[in-house]
Amino acid sequence: MRIVIASKSSEETLRIGRIIGETASPGEVIALVGELGTGKTCLTQGIARGLAVPEAYPITSPTFTLINEYPGRLPLYHFDIYRLEGASDLEDMGYEDYFYGEGVTVIEWAERVLPLLPAGTLFVDLVYQGEHERELTLVGNEELIGKINNLWKEGGC
Ligand SMILES: Nc1ncnc2c1ncn2[C@@H]1O[C@H](COP(=O)(O)OP(=O)(O)OP(=O)(O)O)[C@@H](O)[C@H]1O
Ligand SMILES: [Mg+2]
Secondary structure, three states: OEEEEEEOOHHHHHHHHHHHHHHOOOOOEEEEEEOOOOOHHHHHHHHHHHOOOOOOOOOOOOOOOOEEEEOOOOOEEEEEOOOOOOHHHHHHOOHHHHHOOOOEEEEEOHHHHHHHOOOOOEEEEEEEEEOOEEEEEEEOOHHHHHHHHHHHHHOOO
């Protein structure tokens, strides 16, 4: 199932993220696809809030480490693979323990590792529309996308 959400500000993108974090279950993988500055890290900050990662943890892109891990209602594994040399980098770090673990995995630049993503991955495509506008397309299983859509429309989270 697929829904398109127009975000008019970084606050709205944070709210979409918060809804995604609130509805996430153990082992969920969230693949973020979008050009530089489209809001992937902003969305991840919202996901972290939705997973109840304490405010004391600033969510910044793990540029030099590939992954940052945060405690929350479920652990959050935040990958940013912009600088990835090849899939073997991920294999070397044991990515399967994260992708198939009990936490929630968020991957910036996920299009670079499409073949490694588990079935059931939630995809979020972010497209720049203007200085403060982004179009987010969510693709995933019907039940989850339905829940996210309802919360977004009801103004929840
Ligand atoms: N509607 C919006 N949603 C998200 N971010 C927005 C929006 N409008 C403006 N912005 C701004 O766009 C920037 C997005 O930056 P962010 O670091 O989240 O992007 P990114 O996709 O992670 O970039 P990178 O590819 O460098 O990792 C922020 O400065 C944010 O304030
Ligand atoms: Mg980023």
